[in-house]
Amino acid sequence: MGxxxxxxxxxxxxxxxxxxxxxxxxxxxxxxxxxxxxCECKEGMFPSMDRRGFLAAAxxxxxxxxxxxxxxxxxxxxxxxxxxxxxxxxxxxxxRLTNADGGYGSRSQFESExxxxxPTATKESSWTMTPLDKSEGIITPSGLHxxxxxxxxxxxxxxxxxxxxxxxxxxxxxxxMADIKRFPSISRQFFIECSGNGLTExxxxxxxxxxxxxxxxxxxxxxxxxxxxxxxxxxxxDGAGWILAEGGxxxxxxxxxxxDKCWSDALVGYAQNGEAxxxxxxxxxxxxxxxxxxxxxxxxxxxxxxxxxxxxxxEETSKYTDLLNGGKARQFSFTMExxxxxxxxSGEMKLPGAGFYEITGLAWSGRGKVKRVEVSTDGGAxxxxxxxxxxxxxxxxxxxxxxxxxDGKPAILQSRCQDxxxxxxxxxxxxxxxxxxxxxxxxxxxYHLNAIQSWGVDSDGSVKNVHKY
Amino acid sequence: MSINIKNxxxxxxxxxxxxxxxxxxxxxDGPYGFGSAASxxxxxxxxxxxxxxxxxxxxxxxxxxxGKKVYADKCSACHxxxxxxxxxxxxxxxxxxxxxxxxxxxxxxxxxxYWPYATTLFDYTKRAMPFNEPGxxxxxxxxAVVAYILAEGGxxxxxxTMNxxxxxxxxxxxxxxxxxxxxxxxxxxx
Numbered sequence: 001m002g003x004x005x006x007x008x009x010x011x012x013x014x015x016x017x018x019x020x021x022x023x024x025x026x027x028x029x030x031x032x033x034x035x036x037x038x039c040e041c042k043e044g045m046f047p048s049m050d051r052r053g054f055l056a057a058a059x060x061x062x063x064x065x066x067x068x069x070x071x072x073x074x075x076x077x078x079x080x081x082x083x084x085x086x087x088x089x090x091x092x093x094x095x096r097l098t099n100a101d102g103g104y105g106s107r108s109q110f111e112s113e114x115x116x117x118x119p120t121a122t123k124e125s126s127w128t129m130t131p132l133d134k135s136e137g138i139i140t141p142s143g144l145h146x147x148x149x150x151x152x153x154x155x156x157x158x159x160x161x162x163x164x165x166x167x168x169x170x171x172x173x174x175x176x177m178a179d180i181k182r183f184p185s186i187s188r189q190f191f192i193e194c195s196g197n198g199l200t201e202x203x204x205x206x207x208x209x210x211x212x213x214x215x216x217x218x219x220x221x222x223x224x225x226x227x228x229x230x231x232x233x234x235x236x237x238d239g240a241g242w243i244l245a246e247g248g249x250x251x252x253x254x255x256x257x258x259x260d261k262c263w264s265d266a267l268v269g270y271a272q273n274g275e276a277x278x279x280x281x282x283x284x285x286x287x288x289x290x291x292x293x294x295x296x297x298x299x300x301x302x303x304x305x306x307x308x309x310x311x312x313x314x315e316e317t318s319k320y321t322d323l324l325n326g327g328k329a330r331q332f333s334f335t336m337e338x339x340x341x342x343x344x345x346s347g348e349m350k351l352p353g354a355g356f357y358e359i360t361g362l363a364w365s366g367r368g369k370v371k372r373v374e375v376s377t378d379g380g381a382x383x384x385x386x387x388x389x390x391x392x393x394x395x396x397x398x399x400x401x402x403x404x405x406x407d408g409k410p411a412i413l414q415s416r417c418q419d420x421x422x423x424x425x426x427x428x429x430x431x432x433x434x435x436x437x438x439x440x441x442x443x444x445x446x447y448h449l450n451a452i453q454s455w456g457v458d459s460d461g462s463v464k465n466v467h468k469y
Numbered sequence: 470m471s472i473n474i475k476n477x478x479x480x481x482x483x484x485x486x487x488x489x490x491x492x493x494x495x496x497x498d499g500p501y502g503f504g505s506a507a508s509x510x511x512x513x514x515x516x517x518x519x520x521x522x523x524x525x526x527x528x529x530x531x532x533x534x535x536g537k538k539v540y541a542d543k544c545s546a547c548h549x550x551x552x553x554x555x556x557x558x559x560x561x562x563x564x565x566x567x568x569x570x571x572x573x574x575x576x577x578x579x580x581x582x583y584w585p586y587a588t589t590l591f592d593y594t595k596r597a598m599p600f601n602e603p604g605x606x607x608x609x610x611x612x613a614v615v616a617y618i619l620a621e622g623g624x625x626x627x628x629x630t631m632n633x634x635x636x637x638x639x640x641x642x643x644x645x646x647x648x649x650x651x652x653x654x655x656x657x658x659x
Contacts (some may be wrong), residue, residue, distance in 0.1 A: 119557055165507075252603070312520070317647070321647065325573035423655075430655045430657070440577060
């Protein structure tokens, strides 16, 4: 699609960005195609990269990827897997020894889906997308959770890490990780979505897969201390209204957060899906603001300063603001609004023929629970309710399923969700009418795209990213 | 909900439990006393942020001429000699130019055209720049390079000595360009 899409009219930086993103996706798709070629399951509607496909993908990413591969050898298993001998008949001989993995399990070497990186100029300031096309249920495996870094991934010794709360407080305090873990904790499942999710899709369909169009959202069970507990510990002074949260990475990432959010459901988190945070998710400590744009969930949290006013950091002025038609920019657009997407079937899959399919996808809202998801198979002319997987949780990915008997004719699949506030997921046209397309040249507002996604199914079963509204 | 039992007589406690259905929890509900008091010196080591009104701006100063040298030494390799055209492949942002383009349909967001506060330029430079060696510039260097960037952008006079006081006084061209988020802005409720 990158080659065919007319990029005339975009500014140079936008063109480079879009071309780069398309190239990364194309690399992944090329690897997948190669895997399919040597696979018997050519008609497979669930194409997956095998080992050779993975090698091709990693090699195509660049010199660094190739170097990594060289050290691992040609027989290396996909990331997150170990290479074990393949048994001809597992019933005729004993399997591998108990605990031979050293006590920490890995996925099967036959599973190879990975995050892929947006090819930004540097690998320190970059992001990766979650492979939603393969997602099951609502939880994102920790190793597939999307990433956004501004100064690389710091390697922090938790024994030396501290978090200080100061400013308009009664007693400024420094907490070690041991201190933090002594406080009463809570665990909660919720999504984090980057507000740049879908940034290429404002004007025309651009990326091909759901990983490319929607891969900057993930759901995790997070564990930590309510920030309110820590604020009571230090005492907040009269007149305070905001905090500054600061990370201990090379970017010293900072965002201002209204105090009200800190008192309600903010968490200072140290665990993810039952174990310590992954380094790329903020190890050992991360601020978590359920329902708010991903950038505010400050990773590697080292400092919180309480103040009366926002600090106007670079990330809340120059970035993460939505420039509208007319030249004004919306600021502090924290909440991620209701959104849904069909993950199967989705872009670049191929249905093997007419007949029954279970359409499935994810819906979520930063304002609460998903109340309803509707699916259309005729481009929005008619809608019917999908079944929601329970329990439906607030501010959490919600899996929906919809039985569909495909007649083999061209179809356009869409999903539309409504959250418990009554808000209904809009079309791209609704958003553009309200905000304009001038945020980033003619590319769109970049941030906060929560529109209905359309997947076109051709009569040959191929599925493509299309716009229909 | 838990209630500190020490503050209640047994009778009062039961009355509340019966009438409101509260669970009485004899355990403490904070404050817990964990963590250690942070001294002013400890805080000063990490408290580097600068607010729009100048709060947090450190002592020190720098001039346009000094800033020109700092820029050549620390910034131009990525941001480019003229600040308007970053060096390709570095990921650096343009710092200068673009004024008047925010309503054009092809907005060019730079420090000059888009950033609402000069304090943000100091703050960000101090915390994250230069990219290959963040934290390596002293406060005088940063004041100087801020003076250079702002003067090259036509925002301040080249003769202005930049320091804590001058920084907070800078009026950025897009100072009033930001509005609050009104969302939800789409109403398809049914």
